[in-house]
Amino acid sequence: MPKQYEHQEGSSLRLEKFHGIIPAFYACYDDQGNISEPRTKALCDYLLEKKVQGVYVGGSSGECIYQNLDERKAILGYVAEHLKGKMTLIAHVGAPSTRDSVELAKHAASLGYDALSAIPPIYFKLPDSAVYKYWSEIIDATPLDFIIYNIPQTTGYTLTTSLFAKLLANPKVIGVKNSSMPTMDIERFKKVGGDNVIVFNGPDEQFVAGRIMGADAGIGGTYGAMPELFLQANQFIQQGKFEEAKLIQSEINDIIIALVSLDGSMYAVIKEVLNRRGVNIGSVRGPLEGISNEDAGRIDKIIHMIDKSIARFCE
Numbered sequence: 001m002p003k004q005y006e007h008q009e010g011s012s013l014r015l016e017k018f019h020g021i022i023p024a025f026y027a028c029y030d031d032q033g034n035i036s037e038p039r040t041k042a043l044c045d046y047l048l049e050k051k052v053q054g055v056y057v058g059g060s061s062g063e064c065i066y067q068n069l070d071e072r073k074a075i076l077g078y079v080a081e082h083l084k085g086k087m088t089l090i091a092h093v094g095a096p097s098t099r100d101s102v103e104l105a106k107h108a109a110s111l112g113y114d115a116l117s118a119i120p121p122i123y124f125k126l127p128d129s130a131v132y133k134y135w136s137e138i139i140d141a142t143p144l145d146f147i148i149y150n151i152p153q154t155t156g157y158t159l160t161t162s163l164f165a166k167l168l169a170n171p172k173v174i175g176v177k178n179s180s181m182p183t184m185d186i187e188r189f190k191k192v193g194g195d196n197v198i199v200f201n202g203p204d205e206q207f208v209a210g211r212i213m214g215a216d217a218g219i220g221g222t223y224g225a226m227p228e229l230f231l232q233a234n235q236f237i238q239q240g241k242f243e244e245a246k247l248i249q250s251e252i253n254d255i256i257i258a259l260v261s262l263d264g265s266m267y268a269v270i271k272e273v274l275n276r277r278g279v280n281i282g283s284v285r286g287p288l289e290g291i292s293n294e295d296a297g298r299i300d301k302i303i304h305m306i307d308k309s310i311a312r313f314c315e
Ligand SMILES: CC(=O)N[C@H](C=O)[C@@H](O)[C@H](O)[C@H](O)CO
Pocket: 060, 151, 153, 154, 178, 179, 201, 202, 203, 204, 205, 219, 220, 221, 222, 256
């Protein structure tokens, strides 16, 4: 068990359990495309064995947008059952309506999650007042800590430093997962929040840059495909080995570019990478595209790239 997880009292100690590499948990389906409990457990076991700090369940990478409420609750339950007390658990509860988000939040709280998180409202472009109210109602629904999720490229909504500051007035708001591309945004959020706030790097392609600009930790959609490399990049930064960190980031980026260049969607490709590692979590739900016949050989090459980088930096 990671040492930080053993202590949780005190304000900055309270945040320590969130420091480190937190993979975004993938949706685990059976061959018919239904949520699969045994496959969810297989992914839990795999990530536990990799010694990651925690998991971010039911976010973008969890394909939450394509699942109904009961399915999302079931996934939160399966993960809690297998990983509670073994690593930090963050539940993403953002849903189109406030009502559904609050219901998911209450469910996650009942399961003993460490924190909640949510994207801003999607589809309609709403004013800051509505976004503030949306997040606040989720936060008020449970005693859990809350992590804002800023991801303008998919939601169309950009969190400002002033709304961030306003939300931080609520002591349950412990930080932000920032997935906008400018690393300066990370620096600005950290400046507003200071030491008592945790900022997570979003874009995996800029993990090293984000950490140097002030991100305390990372939550990412590609970590699960290569946890060893992100754990090592994080360690290089902690050790002040910035040249090594830069080199590993460069190889990670070659791999991410390969993961997003096939016929199948990135998540379908990552799931096939995991499948070939012995962790079968099925494929993706439409409209995300599965892998093509041509992708099969290309995935061999990606696995080779990952293995080569692990051998170069981690062994
Ligand atoms: C837009 C998006 O989904 N961003 C994720 C979260 O920040 C990232 O972790 C990406 O999955 C990753 O950087 C690959 O592009």
